[in-house]
Amino acid sequence: MFEKLSTTVEVRFSDLDAYNHVNNAVYLTYLETARTKLFKDVFRDLSGQGIFLLLVRAECNYQRPIELYDNVVITLWVAATGKSSFDIEYEIHDGQGQMFATARTVMVCFDGQKKQVIALPESFNKRPASKHTSSSE
Amino acid sequence: MFEKLSTTVEVRFSDLDAYNHVNNAVYLTYLETARTKLFKDVFRDLSGQGIFLLLVRAECNYQRPIELYDNVVITLWVAATGKSSFDIEYEIHDGQGQMFATARTVMVCFDGQKKQVIALPESFNKRPASKHTSSSE
Amino acid sequence: MFEKLSTTVEVRFSDLDAYNHVNNAVYLTYLETARTKLFKDVFRDLSGQGIFLLLVRAECNYQRPIELYDNVVITLWVAATGKSSFDIEYEIHDGQGQMFATARTVMVCFDGQKKQVIALPESFNKRPASKHTSSSE
Amino acid sequence: MFEKLSTTVEVRFSDLDAYNHVNNAVYLTYLETARTKLFKDVFRDLSGQGIFLLLVRAECNYQRPIELYDNVVITLWVAATGKSSFDIEYEIHDGQGQMFATARTVMVCFDGQKKQVIALPESFNKRPASKHTSSSE
Numbered sequence: 217m218f219e220k221l222s223t224t225v226e227v228r229f230s231d232l233d234a235y236n237h238v239n240n241a242v243y244l245t246y247l248e249t250a251r252t253k254l255f256k257d258v259f260r261d262l263s264g265q266g267i268f269l270l271l272v273r274a275e276c277n278y279q280r281p282i283e284l285y286d287n288v289v290i291t292l293w294v295a296a297t298g299k300s301s302f303d304i305e306y307e308i309h310d311g312q313g314q315m316f317a318t319a320r321t322v323m324v325c326f327d328g329q330k331k332q333v334i335a336l337p338e339s340f341n342k343r344p345a346s347k348h349t350s351s352s353e
Numbered sequence: 354m355f356e357k358l359s360t361t362v363e364v365r366f367s368d369l370d371a372y373n374h375v376n377n378a379v380y381l382t383y384l385e386t387a388r389t390k391l392f393k394d395v396f397r398d399l400s401g402q403g404i405f406l407l408l409v410r411a412e413c414n415y416q417r418p419i420e421l422y423d424n425v426v427i428t429l430w431v432a433a434t435g436k437s438s439f440d441i442e443y444e445i446h447d448g449q450g451q452m453f454a455t456a457r458t459v460m461v462c463f464d465g466q467k468k469q470v471i472a473l474p475e476s477f478n479k480r481p482a483s484k485h486t487s488s489s490e
Numbered sequence: 491m492f493e494k495l496s497t498t499v500e501v502r503f504s505d506l507d508a509y510n511h512v513n514n515a516v517y518l519t520y521l522e523t524a525r526t527k528l529f530k531d532v533f534r535d536l537s538g539q540g541i542f543l544l545l546v547r548a549e550c551n552y553q554r555p556i557e558l559y560d561n562v563v564i565t566l567w568v569a570a571t572g573k574s575s576f577d578i579e580y581e582i583h584d585g586q587g588q589m590f591a592t593a594r595t596v597m598v599c600f601d602g603q604k605k606q607v608i609a610l611p612e613s614f615n616k617r618p619a620s621k622h623t624s625s626s627e
Numbered sequence: 628m629f630e631k632l633s634t635t636v637e638v639r640f641s642d643l644d645a646y647n648h649v650n651n652a653v654y655l656t657y658l659e660t661a662r663t664k665l666f667k668d669v670f671r672d673l674s675g676q677g678i679f680l681l682l683v684r685a686e687c688n689y690q691r692p693i694e695l696y697d698n699v700v701i702t703l704w705v706a707a708t709g710k711s712s713f714d715i716e717y718e719i720h721d722g723q724g725q726m727f728a729t730a731r732t733v734m735v736c737f738d739g740q741k742k743q744v745i746a747l748p749e750s751f752n753k754r755p756a757s758k759h760t761s762s763s764e
Contacts, residue, residue, distance in 0.1 A: 230507055232508040234503070241381035249641070
């Protein structure tokens with residue numbers, strides 16, 4: 217249904233914690249950074265209409281620590297859609313078959329004016345991703 | 354089996370994102386901050402033996418946004434123990450009945466010398482928390 | 491002219507970097523956290539009028555690394571006021587005579603409606619700090 | 628004496644604060660990220676010898692807010708060298724003539740074994756930057 221999209225995320229020295237590995241919370245930042253890049257057009261479109269995508273659930277399975285000079289790629293895809301929510305699944309990997317983590321987030325569509333959850337807009341199913349920054353795998 | 358422990362976490366202006374709410378990744382930082390405070394003695398004890406507690410899974414359900422001047426309390430408890438891992442459950446709340454989020458993390462015991470997962474030390478079951486910074490509920 | 495105000499800031503495990511010390515950028519976060527707490531009433535007052543205090547310059551001298559369980563106190567005071575800007579000086583210390591860093595920031599008064607720098611409001615000189623969360627030294 | 632080196636830094640959604648601009652502390656993270664990339668070989672070389680470059684002073688002049696989809700380029704150069712320290716100057720800009728900030732940091736050479744400041748190694752003056760990730764301007 218939805219294609220897989222990938223983007224790289226740059227590890228920063230400050231992402232590391234005292235264990236010399238990327239801190240666990242930063243993985244969620246990587247997911248968000250990837251969403252922001254890959255869904256740039258959708259986000260702009262929706263927020264122009266006063267609609268925001270809120271994260272209501274996140275889960276992450278940490279498989280292998282990420283180090284400073286690792287190449288980090290996020291591959292994501294819409295795994296399920298509901299009436300007003302959708303699930304995104306993610307793989308955080310090195311682009312060469314080594315997995316750092318897998319994750320899933322649940323997003324809901326929220327109308328900033330009405331202050332309530334609303335149905336996913338029609339347009340959502342038609343153009344799930346930015347034409348500019350993404351590449352399918 | 355294990356008691357519930359609580360500690361407050363201070364919201365920083367920089368925890369907020371462009372939505373004026375605490376960013377989703379920061380919730381995991383709050384959980385970690387609470388663990389570090391409440392299990393201070395256990396962590397020091399174990400790391401003195403070259404043993405580290407690694408996070409292998411985290412999940413968080415976001416119920417209500419956290420704002421800058423909110424009072425944030427983390428209540429946590431060991432919800433399950435396995436041979437070499439244990440689960441911690443968390444409530445992120447305002448100390449007066451309002452829930453911001455619930456979460457669960459899975460931690461494993463890792464021997465830094467042998468570079469491998471090991472069985473939970475005996476001592477773990479006996480003194481799960483710091484005597485100094487925690488308070489049961 | 492202006493009194494010295496102090497507040498504590500809690501070190502988080504994620505503030506540490508791979509050197510096992512609080513990362514240099516986080517010092518600016520500590521300064522901001524202290525400002526936000528100590529000037530809470532002023533900030534709310536001004537932002538109610540559509541006025542924001544923007545940081546235009548920061549400098550920090552790092553003297554001694556901060557570790558996870560250090561007690562961190564920020565003492566700050568308004569060191570100079572101009573027509574539309576003012577300087578804050580800071581000491582980041584352990585509350586017992588040990589200095590971690592000293593710093594200075596320059597803030598300007600900005601009108602969010604007019605999108606321009608404006609003169610410091612009269613009220614600024616009269617009540618420089620929150621009555622509730624601060625304590626003079 | 629030393630050439631100017633440039634690298635891009637990717638703005639993350641979580642770098643923004645409630646003003647919808649990159650938070651002031653994050654500018655220091657950008658400087659560090661650029662140093663880490665551009666001086667990668669030097670850092671690895673030195674740390675292999677147990678030598679670390681510590682930041683002892685940072686100053687930053689904020690000229691224009693950075694927004695989420697801005698292109699951010701860091702140009703840096705060694706502006707002065709002393710016996711055991713050196714200064715780096717930075718421009719944070721959009722690559723097309725628009726300046727976001729200028730900054731300067733002072734770094735000292737620290738021997739991790741002896742726990743003391745040491746003279747800059749000879750090699751430092753000969754190869755100031757990574758051959759792989761940098762480009763002169």
